[in-house]
Amino acid sequence: MFKDIIVGVTPSGVDACAVESAVGFAKKFESNLYLVHVAGMEQGWGSIETLEASGETARLEARIREMYASLLADLPNAKVQVVAGIPHNELLRLARKKDTDLVVMGPHTKEYEEKRAQMWGMAGSTLERVSQKARCPVMIVHRAVECKDPAFSNILVATDFSEQSECAVSYGGQMVRQYKARLTLMNVSETSTDSPQGRAEIEARLNAEYGDRLQGIDNCVYAGRFGRPAMEILNMATQIGADLIIMAHHSNADDPEEAFLGSTVVQVSVNAPCPTMSVNRHFDLRCGLMYDQTGQVVEVAATA
Missing domain, CATH: 3.40.50.620 (HUPs)
Known part of the structure; x- marks a missing residue:
């Protein structure tokens, strides 16, 4: 890999x-x-x-x-x-x-x-x-991690529906397929009040935005939450026993230094119960099967 x-x-x-x-x-x-x-x-x-x-x-x-x-x-x-x-x-x-x-x-x-x-x-x-x-x-990584087999079995991917997050979702989908892992795809809204209807609306949007590219993943859960993104992602990771969190590292802040101190991915990574992976671009795994957005095998990647 x-x-x-x-x-x-x-x-x-x-x-x-x-x-x-x-x-x-x-x-x-x-x-x-x-x-x-x-x-x-x-x-x-x-x-x-x-x-x-x-x-x-x-x-x-x-x-x-x-x-x-x-x-x-x-x-x-x-x-x-x-x-x-x-x-x-x-x-x-x-x-x-x-x-x-x-x-x-x-x-x-x-x-x-x-x-x-x-x-x-x-x-x-x-x-x-x-x-x-x-x-x-x-x-x-900020705490000891067990290198087990498979390496990852329960992956949490957080998205804010931005273009940058599409890379994280795509990479997360590849890793889930590679390890036949469980995928939890979540979005946290800071703009509305928490309610069952609100969560259902977020989960419906997650399915609409990413469902096609996650086809072929048997164990996939969509989760909508409300509140502070970092806190809700950390709570979800603990709740489901995630062994990897995948996010896009980006910020809309005008001041780069403000972005450095306040980015959600860093707040999550230094407090998470498992490693956090920051993904900014589209990547392909270097081993195993490669998939298109519909979950169909398109080629076998060259092994290292």
Whole structure:
């Protein structure tokens, strides 16, 4: 399913859960795994040449490899890379260069727990900017995840009926078919008062908008809710025991920084009981059967 996986790491170990999950997926799918740490900006170092000349690059690589030695024992080909620059820029650049089909990230900030206490759902700008701009799905992991077989059996996809959300729904449909999983497709309305009739109207619209492209999925539930989107998505994930949440990362906010601090996908991802996957474009799984919008098999994808 995933041929090339990048996981963002820091020497602090705050990303341990993300690394553990990425290693589990790499083993399961026989993926190429890259542990990437972006260094230099916070220490005032301006170039990789400075890091290399001082020996700091090698020391950081050795420290990270030692930190995760037990996890990487069965992945001798896993690579640890230290680069200088702005973290989100370098992670996005490497993902494009490797044609990566999954980026895994943790909260990516030492102050994560304190920030959660001060501002519910806040996350570092690295996490925000990577999940917003990546050309591949970004899986955000902030707690230990069991890598089971099948990898996913109960998938929650949240949509706001936007064009961006169509990508998330399509990708979710592919994953559900791949794993023969249960799909819950939900929309949360902030504009109306909760009522049985209102929920039924949302669910009817979900069916009308996405029913054709989800044909062939035997276990699919439409759910309409009212309230704060992040809170309702988290409640639904807990209620159904979801093992993956899929959303589109986007915002209509005029101020990009406001969008970074307030996006629903980040509020969900740093509080969810399971990994959250941010999807911004249409993707095809790299293994298994491929489907058209009616659920018919159109081709067999090349395996990695």
